[in-house]
Amino acid sequence: MIQRTKTRGVMIGTVKVGDYAPIVVQSMCDTHTSDIDATVKQIHDLTRSGCDVIRVAVDSKKDIEALAEIRRQIKIPLIADIQFNYKMAIECAPYVEKFRVNPGHLNHMEKSKPLGAKLDEIVAAAKAHGNAIRIGINTGSLDEEIKAKHGLTPAGMVESALQYIDMFEKRGFDRLIISLKDSHLQNAVEAYKLFAQRSPYPTHLGVTEAGPTAEGIVKSTIAMTDLIRAGVGDTIRISLTTYDKTEEVRAGHTMLQELGVSKAARYFVSCPSCSRVESKRFQDMAKLVDAITRNVAEPITIAVMGCSVNGPGESEDADVGVWCGATSVRLLRQGTELGVFPYEGVIPKMLEAVNGVLTAKFGKTYAWGEIPAWVPDPKPAGAAAAATAVGAASAPAGRG
Numbered sequence: 001m002i003q004r005t006k007t008r009g010v011m012i013g014t015v016k017v018g019d020y021a022p023i024v025v026q027s028m029c030d031t032h033t034s035d036i037d038a039t040v041k042q043i044h045d046l047t048r049s050g051c052d053v054i055r056v057a058v059d060s061k062k063d064i065e066a067l068a069e070i071r072r073q074i075k076i077p078l079i080a081d082i083q084f085n086y087k088m089a090i091e092c093a094p095y096v097e098k099f100r101v102n103p104g105h106l107n108h109m110e111k112s113k114p115l116g117a118k119l120d121e122i123v124a125a126a127k128a129h130g131n132a133i134r135i136g137i138n139t140g141s142l143d144e145e146i147k148a149k150h151g152l153t154p155a156g157m158v159e160s161a162l163q164y165i166d167m168f169e170k171r172g173f174d175r176l177i178i179s180l181k182d183s184h185l186q187n188a189v190e191a192y193k194l195f196a197q198r199s200p201y202p203t204h205l206g207v208t209e210a211g212p213t214a215e216g217i218v219k220s221t222i223a224m225t226d227l228i229r230a231g232v233g234d235t236i237r238i239s240l241t242t243y244d245k246t247e248e249v250r251a252g253h254t255m256l257q258e259l260g261v262s263k264a265a266r267y268f269v270s271c272p273s274c275s276r277v278e279s280k281r282f283q284d285m286a287k288l289v290d291a292i293t294r295n296v297a298e299p300i301t302i303a304v305m306g307c308s309v310n311g312p313g314e315s316e317d318a319d320v321g322v323w324c325g326a327t328s329v330r331l332l333r334q335g336t337e338l339g340v341f342p343y344e345g346v347i348p349k350m351l352e353a354v355n356g357v358l359t360a361k362f363g364k365t366y367a368w369g370e371i372p373a374w375v376p377d378p379k380p381a382g383a384a385a386a387a388t389a390v391g392a393a394s395a396p397a398g399r400g
């Protein structure tokens with residue numbers, strides 16, 4: 001059982017971070033923020049995948065002008081990511097719930113103006129509009145004094161964070177969330193652990209420049225698992241180099257679920273597939289059912305299995321499970337067989353069964369919306385014809 005560290009609760013709009021609130025999963029758009037339609041569409045896709053709060057880059061006047069309309073069209077809290085121009089934090093404050101700044105980067109503009117004077121203006125705007133602020137610390141932007149004293153070390157990152165926190169607190173502001181990033185994974189992990197011992201502020205976990213999907217998920221999971229098991233971390237982003245940003249959110253929720261610290265949610269089981277799969281439509285089906293039921297917030301298990309080796313056992317154990325044959329699919333609800341259906345008709349039957357379980361257990365049903373068109377079976381006709389229908393063969397029913 002993971003014991004989470006108590007941190008100060010900070011509201012990002014309606015979403016609470018810290019103080020034992022469920023760990024918040026976030027992502028960042030890769031659309032141009034000034035392209036309102038594309039950004040809103042991506043945020044809607046991410047919201048459907050379970051994204052709790054969303055960050056967008058703000059680099060220009062046009063980006064700021066787009067924020068009000070984006071805010072109007074989305075349901076989850078909006079975060080502005082500010083790089084060098086502190087004035088943008090002030091200008092976007094009315095339209096977002098939170099912004100991220102790295103005080104170490106705020107000296108790039110109006111160099112003669114002291115950091116304190118810039119923070120005065122940022123804090124005034126955040127107080128006026130109820131924003132939270134993430135202080136993003138990065139080893140690459142530590143100031144000279146800290147570098148001279150600590151070098152580019154976890155201790156240096158923590159010292160830097162504490163100094164900036166002090167500057168915000170002296171201005172009467174404490175709606176702060178902290179991140180500590182280093183491209184060396186172990187340094188970042190050590191910094192977060194050290195910070196948690198020295199400060200009550202909630203932390204945003206993220207691995208910088210984690211890489212493409214497979215590499216990024218592995219690196220993030222290694223670092224975050226270590227931290228979350230140590231009780232550290234209040235909000236996470238799995239950063240991936242991918243066109244499909246929903247992968248970040250799905251990976252985040254899956255990691256939290258497997259660590260036993262997620263909000264109650266659907267548990268999805270599907271086998272990895274192997275040469276025993278008799279129809280490639282199994283993979284399509286697993287993807288479709290996963291996508292359609294991803295928003296189910298109740299703890300039910302849904303299984304989609306590829307053949308009669310492990311299929312019967314997993315399907316029986318699930319609340320709703322199927323296992324696939326060459327031309328048909330066997331559907332079970334809590335261990336009871338509901339029938340054998342052709343691929344083309346099984347998904348609506350499966351969703352009906354899911355709603356049946358949800359009604360019985362939680363008094364709730366979901367409207368699934370339009371089921372996407374079935375992708376044709378790419379397997380050559382001869383191979384499919386040679387395969388057997390579900391249950392027709394004397395296939396073993398054990399667990400392989």
Ligand code: SF4
Pocket residue numbers: 271272273274275276277305306307308309310311400
């Ligand atoms: S359930 Fe069947 S198809 Fe899926 S991995 Fe196991 S043996 Fe292969």
